[in-house]
Amino acid sequence: MPLFLNTHVNKVDRKGRVSVPASFRAALSDQAALGQGAGTPPSFSGPSFNGIVAFPSFRAPAIEVLDRERMEQLSSSADDLAQFSERRDDLAATIFAAAAELPFDGEGRIILPKNMADHAGITELAAFVGMGRTFQIWNPDGFERYRREAATRVREQGGALILRADKR
């Protein structure tokens, strides 16, 4: 089971390229291999697409990165919404229309589309932030600020509970 941990700050070079951390790449190819069984949905590149799927976060100045499996989950969830509300169209427009496949170059780098880089305020440096099953890409300073606020909220709401929340 893939797990994205840690925060890696990498440089964006003059051509707009950034290295995706090697550990993240490993985790991605891992889950890609696992998800081979079922029929591959259309409108995605072939089974062995070498890269990531990203879209601008609508809650924060960041770029969300999901693996294919997760993207499909999201799609299904959005479909469920359809029968109950028109939020589905909003979600679809917000997520899927703005999403893009970002292929790796030979060295495991991607190029951040301008609109996403702008949304996240990324220029020179990009922070790859592990979020468990997914990861995000931030402006390093922006993330550090957010992280501090989040840590405060977690402390106040008793994050210790979560540590015991594992049911086993």
Next chain:
Amino acid sequence: MPLFLNTHVNKVDRKGRVSVPASFRAALSDQAALGQGAGTPPSFSGPSFNGIVAFPSFRAPAIEVLDRERMEQLSSSADDLAQFSERRDDLAATIFAAAAELPFDGEGRIILPKNMADHAGITELAAFVGMGRTFQIWNPDGFERYRREAATRVREQGGALILRADKR
């Protein structure tokens, strides 16, 4: 069930490496299905990752240590929260973004990431502190101070603890 007991103070060498106490390593390989394969890359869900997962404690100047399996459970728990909810992102930013897989080298040592060493105030020496089902890594002096205060509190408040025969 494996238990982490005792306190071991080990040296941090010039390359930032510390030996994890052998007894702790044994306890770890007990609870996780032991994996022999050395050099397993991080974020790899193979048979078993040989190493530990650590993140800075948000309660104390210390490093919390879990095995990978437990971290995956945590990830699943967080997953149950609504996608894109604030709570979920806060937890992820606080825990997963600050956590790291620390693989063992051939001699059972790990490298403490700089941010964690700073958080715990660790430079020359690291205290591995057994906490029952988990353990922590402290600056030895810092832990000694904490231990004294904790002991005082326990004495003053009457350290009553109800034993229970829980499931697992």
Next chain:
DNA sequence: TGGGATTTTATGGGCGTCAATGGTCTTAGG
């Protein structure tokens, strides 16, 4: 039961490999 022999730990250091980065060249496209 004592003490030497053997195995395990903790620690130190060398070296090769790979990740991150930067550049150049080639191809495609407007």
Next chain:
DNA sequence: CCTAAGACCATTGACGCCCATAAAATCCCA
């Protein structure tokens, strides 16, 4: 023709992996 994107190569610094040594624990057998 000029620009933009993609493929390919080069550099360097960190980390993984290996071996060496000393100290400590354990074993073993007289």
